[in-house]
Amino acid sequence: MSDSRGLVVVVEDEPTIADVERIYLADAGFGVHIARDGRAGLEAIRSLHPVAALIDIGLPGIDGIEVCAQLRAVGDWTPVVFVTARDAEVDRVLGLELGADDYVTKPFSARELAARVKGLVRRSQQSLQSDLLVVGDLRLDQRSRTVRLADRAVDLTATEFDLLAYLMGSPGQVFSRSQLLAAVWGVADYRGSRTVDVHVAQLRAKLGDTGPLRTVRGVGYAFGPA
Structure with missing residues (x-):
């Protein structure tokens, strides 16, 4: 895109982590909208139609897994990357079965996370758009x-x-x-x-x-x- 690679909705209740994600995503060329809880994140994704969503699993209100489930239930296939402190295999399987596209655990490299979001968006756009x-x-x-x-x-x-x-x-x-x-x-x-x-x-x-x-x-x- 001319001025931006598109908008990424970050759903993260920890301000410090959200700010780091915002900075690195902005450096990668994305616009960023931050939501602080699951319901606000769900509303933002539905209304703004971002190119990707970066969703923490452990959110107040409804958790990240439920946010993704509600999106997929109505056929919204916005690319989703889960971010979580949980490293259990059951979480990984559940997240991917719900239609998440990627999954990273804390602590993570913010630079690597931004690169993975960029790659995910690129692949998604290539698959959805013909030349x-x-x-x-x-x-x-x-x-x-x-x-x-x-x-x-x-x-x-x-x-x-x-x-x-x-x-x-x-x-x-x-x-x-x-x-x-x-x-x-x-x-x-x-x-x-x-x-x-x-x-x-x-x-x-x-x-x-x-x-x-x-x-x-x-x-x-x-x-x-x-």
Whole structure:
């Protein structure tokens, strides 16, 4: 991505550990949103659609295993890395059976943890996205980072390209501004920012006002018809 590799939600109730994870993930190019308990973490993952979640197992409220279980129960396959002080084999098996993608125990190397999250996100994105996205006359090639509309090339900035690729990857799905900020810019806090609106307007100017970008009033944006 142009400014960020995407948003990672860190669910950790120990402030010192959360701060270390935030620093190293930020150094690796990720935006970071920190939640202090299981319910807040579950809500953040559901609302922000991060590229990955780093979840401590021993959380107040609902624990990390239950957070992952509730995500998987509704078909949310956000990549999950468990962090825990428990080193028992039963925890490892349970975590992986619930659909966790990786598992590290405390104490851990923060630099290694950030590298593992980066690798996990890269593999996840490669498996979910094809190199070529084609909708009607619009063709987006993620390998060469080029866009063509019918017989003409469309020149996009890096951020415009990332935003269009994200929307084209889920045609018909409506995304809120906060979800798009999290996915494309790695920013968790919307606070009335006009960033998404400005970039959508720029895309429309280049693709045509009657093109495939659709505004859903009171919600956000989608690619393609309802």
